Amino acid sequence: MNNIHNMLAQHIYPVLPPRLVQLLMSLPSRIVQQATEIRIRANQPLQLVMGQQDIIVAEPGQEICQLEGYRCTREDLSRTFQLICKNSVYAFEEQLQQGYLTINGGHRVGLAGQATVFNGAIKTIKNISSLNIRLAREIHGCADRIFPFIMEKKQCYSTLIISPPRCGKTTILRDLIRQMSIGKPALGIAGVQIGLVDERSEIAACQNGIPSVDLGPRIDVLDACPKASGLLMLIRSMAPQVVATDELGRSEDAAAVREALHAGVSVIATAHSKTLEELAERPYIGELLKENFFERYVIVSNRLGPGTIEEVFDCRQQKAIYSGAHEVRVCG
Numbered sequence: 001m002n003n004i005h006n007m008l009a010q011h012i013y014p015v016l017p018p019r020l021v022q023l024l025m026s027l028p029s030r031i032v033q034q035a036t037e038i039r040i041r042a043n044q045p046l047q048l049v050m051g052q053q054d055i056i057v058a059e060p061g062q063e064i065c066q067l068e069g070y071r072c073t074r075e076d077l078s079r080t081f082q083l084i085c086k087n088s089v090y091a092f093e094e095q096l097q098q099g100y101l102t103i104n105g106g107h108r109v110g111l112a113g114q115a116t117v118f119n120g121a122i123k124t125i126k127n128i129s130s131l132n133i134r135l136a137r138e139i140h141g142c143a144d145r146i147f148p149f150i151m152e153k154k155q156c157y158s159t160l161i162i163s164p165p166r167c168g169k170t171t172i173l174r175d176l177i178r179q180m181s182i183g184k185p186a187l188g189i190a191g192v193q194i195g196l197v198d199e200r201s202e203i204a205a206c207q208n209g210i211p212s213v214d215l216g217p218r219i220d221v222l223d224a225c226p227k228a229s230g231l232l233m234l235i236r237s238m239a240p241q242v243v244a245t246d247e248l249g250r251s252e253d254a255a256a257v258r259e260a261l262h263a264g265v266s267v268i269a270t271a272h273s274k275t276l277e278e279l280a281e282r283p284y285i286g287e288l289l290k291e292n293f294f295e296r297y298v299i300v301s302n303r304l305g306p307g308t309i310e311e312v313f314d315c316r317q318q319k320a321i322y323s324g325a326h327e328v329r330v331c332g
Contacts, residue, residue: 004032004033004035004135004137005029005032007105007135007137008024008032010104010105011103011104011105011107012038012105012107012133012135013025014083015080015083015084015103016080016083017075017076017079017080017083019070019076020040020046020072020076020080022060023046023057023059023060023070024038024048024057026060027048027057031048031050031055032048034050034051035048035049035050035135036049036050036051036134036135036166036306037049037132037133037134037135037166038132038133038135039054039130039131039132039133040072040076040077040080040130040131040132040133041072041077041129041130041131042072042073042074042077042129042130043071043072043073043074044071044072045057045068045069045070045071045072046069046070046071046072051166051302051305051306052302056068056069057069057070058070077128077129077130077131078128080131081111081128081131084101084103084109085101089124093123093124096111096124096125097121097122097123097124099111099112099122099125100200102200102201102202104205104207104212105136105205105212106136106201106202106203106204106205106212106213107133107134107135107136107202108133108134108136108200108202109131109132109133109134110130110131110132110134111125111128111130111131111132112125112128112129112130113125113126113127113128113129113130114126114127114129134166136170136171136202136205137171138171138174138175138213138214139171139175140175140178140214141175142168142171142172142175142307143172143173143175143176143178143179144179145309145322146172146176146298146309146312146322147176147179147180147184148187149296149298149312149321149322150176150180150268150296150298151180151184151189151192152189153187153188153189156180156192156241156242156266157266157295157296158261158266158267158268158293158294158295158296159267159268159269159294159295159296159297159298160248160269160270160271160288160289160294160296160297160298161173161176161268161269161270161271161297161298161300162270162271162272162273162275162276162279162297162298162299162300163270163272163273163274163299163300163301163302164272164273164274164301164302165272166302166306167300167301167302167306167307167308168300168302168306168307169270169300170202170203170246170270171306171307172298172300172307173203173244173246173268173269173270174203174204174213174215176268177194177196177203177215177216177219177244177268178214178215178216179216180192180194180216180242180268181194181215181216181217181218181219182216182217182218191216191217191218192218192240192241192242193218193220193238193239193240193241193242194215194216194218194219194220194240194241194242194243194244195219195220195221195222195231195234195235195238195240195242195243195244196215196219196220196221196222196243196244196245197222197225197226197227197230197231197234197243197244197245198221198222198223198224198225198245198246199224199225199226199227199230199245199246199247200224200246200247201223201224202246203215203244203246204219204221204223206221206223206224209221209223220234220238220240222234226252227245227246227248227253227256228250228252228253228255228256229252229256230245231243231245231256231257231259231260231267232256232259232260235259235260235263235265240265241265241266242265242266242267242268243260243265243266243267243268244267244268244269245269246269246270247269247270247271247272248269248270248271248285249271249272249282249284249285250284251283251284253284253285254284254285254287254288257269257288257293258288258293261293267294271285274301275299276289276297276299276313292315292316294315295314295315295316296312296313296314296315297311297312297313297315298311298312298313299311299312299313309322309324310323310324311323
């Protein structure tokens with residue numbers, strides 16, 4: 001899915017009104033290739049985000065400037081929301097409580113609007129005023145730099161990939177899973193059996209339970225399953241050598257990681273943070289760091305573009321075993 005035009009045509013354009021599709025299709029290819037997000041806000045210009053930068057999408061033939069451009073209407077938002085929900089909002093109520101929906105291809109759509117609260121908890125979101133379509137990418141080879149530090153001939157190191165949002169860690173995780181599943185015969189590294197808990201349906205982009213992206217031949221996926229219960233379920237039912245999941249953060253996530261590692265299963269996961277030090281101060285996940293449950297940390301940033309590998313840190317040796325700001329084109 002390296003060709004973003006094909007990806008947009010297959011997954012994104014079908015959930016957008018014709019006017020927005022026309023505007024996006026009129027953009028120069030060099031801009032579209034760098035896109036990471038499409039932001040639609042009521043009565044505000046249509047916006048395309050490219051890493052740390054963004055542009056306003058103008059009417060065809062008009063110059064692009066910061067405050068002018070095509071202003072999205074309530075109807076644009078309403079129609080997009082209905083297309084995403086397939087005209088059945090109630091079927092997506094559980095996802096709406098989390099503030100996002102996931103569409104075919106693993107693209108996450110964040111929502112903002114009027115929250116409906118029941119017994120102190122968000123029940124749903126209505127009167128949608130903002131949509132943020134985060135474009136998922138399948139980039140073969142983006143985990144090449146870190147693979148040799150994660151897998152050796154007879155060992156897979158439990159690894160936590162750390163970065164702020166929008167820095168490409170999920171895309172790197174996806175390719176790392178693929179490479180671990182396939183193995184590297186030329187290096188004497190056999191593929192391993194991997195169990196993936198894809199709580200937000202972003203990594204495997206399953207359609208009817210089957211991954212729509214290439215994750216290799218040795219992958220078993222629990223789609224749309226809470227990661228804590230899913231990790232333990234896979235260990236009991238599928239006997240994986242490695243389990244993988246995205247965005248650790250809750251107490252139950254940390255408990256499941258502990259149990260997996262105690263069972264002798266390696267864990268590959270991600271977490272939101274800028275630095276190891278910052279993550280170590282967070283509850284639950286910080287405890288895993290302080291107790292050295294992981295063997296490798298991969299620090300990812302957006303400094304030279306999404307997917308910049310800043311460092312691979314060996315927890316046991318307490319030192320960096322790879323360092324350098326090398327650009328990995330995850331989102332472009």
